[in-house]
Amino acid sequence: MSRITMTTSRKTKPTPEPMRRMSRRRTGRGPARRPTTTVAKLRAGHEAGLRAQARRAKARLLAAKPKLRGVLHLVTFPLCIAASVVLIVLARGALMKTAVSVFAATAILLFGNSALLHIGHGRWPMAVERVLRQIDYSNIFLIIAGTNTPFLMAFDPRIRWPYLAVVWAAAIAGTVCHVIWPDGKDVLFTVIYIVLGLAPVVLLPFMWTNPFIGPAGTVLIASGGACYIAGAVCFARRSPNPVPGWFGYHELFHLGTVAGYACHVVAMFLTVCAMR
Incomplete structure (x- = not known):
């Protein structure tokens, strides 16, 4: 006779609803609370x-x-590339080719970046526009140092290298200051820009008598500097606005940079040809 073992299951009482809610709060389980509709x-x-x-x-x-914001620099950009290629081809010797290439790089960066920034102004994402604007302001210092570089190749090394060191140190300092303090006053950076732009004035008498630059090159270099400064003054004063809605003070600033660049390119062409 087999032995049958019978087990009895113990029925558990159902947990009341308030106790379930309390256990969920203690254990952290349960459905996440959704914010109310309101x-x-x-x-x-x-x-x-x-x-x-x-x-x-x-x-x-x-x-x-x-409407014309950035158009001047957009038109100048391809012309700048073409002029740069011609100057580099005409330059004789590795040193002069390097100096002209430095000038070309700063000019191409200036006009290309400025066209991107100003034509797309208000359409770029804020982060992109901030970077383009920092590059745009930094280019002001770099173009001045870059323009000085090829002309200084026409001078004696005792003048050339110390002057180049001072100009590039000032340009790098201005660039670093703007990166550190991007929201600085326009007037402050305009003052630095004008002071750095006036640096070649010291050499103008020596340029006049220099066999490679001469009177024609000196007049063009001085005229280019005057164009840059006139544009910077319009930018700092935020006036005049010749044709509101189309051509304002900022366009006058850009016109000054284009005219100054054109004067310096012609002077550089004469200098490069004289040094061949």
């Missing part, structure tokens, strides 16, 4: 309001920007 609607409305405000601000910015 809070979600308020948050969505706030975000939509911010987006609409940003769209209105961008529309105002684009409406206020003169």
Whole structure:
């Protein structure tokens, strides 16, 4: 006769609902609480309001920007590349070719970056526009040092290298200051720009008698510097605005840079040909 073992199961009592809620709070389990409908609607409305405000601000910015902002530098950019190629080909010797290449690089960077920044102003993402603007301001110092470099190759090494060291040190210092303090006053950077731009004035008498630069090159170099300074003064004063909505003080600043660059390119062409 087999022995049958019978087991009895013990019935557990159901846990009351309040106790379940308490256990969920203690253990951290259970469905995550969703924000109420009212809070979600308020948050969505706030975000939509911010987006609409940003769209209105961008529309105002684009409406206020003169139609020709950046066009001068955009047109100059390919001409700058062509002039740079001609100058590098004409330059004789590794030292002069390197000096002309430095000038070409600073000029191409200046006009190319400026065209990107100003034509796309108000359309670029804020982070991209901030980087382009920092490069744009830094290029002002670099183009001055880059322009000095080929002309100094026509001087005796005892004048050439100390002067180059001072000019490039000032340009690098101005660039670093702007990177560290990107929101500095326009007037401050304009003053640094003008002081650095006036540095070649010391050498003008020596340029006049220099066999490679001569009177014609000296007049062109001085005229180019005057164009740069005139444009910088318009930028600092934020006036005049000849044709509001189309051609303002900023366009006058760009016109000054284009005219100054043109004078210096012609002077450099004469110098490079004389040194061949």
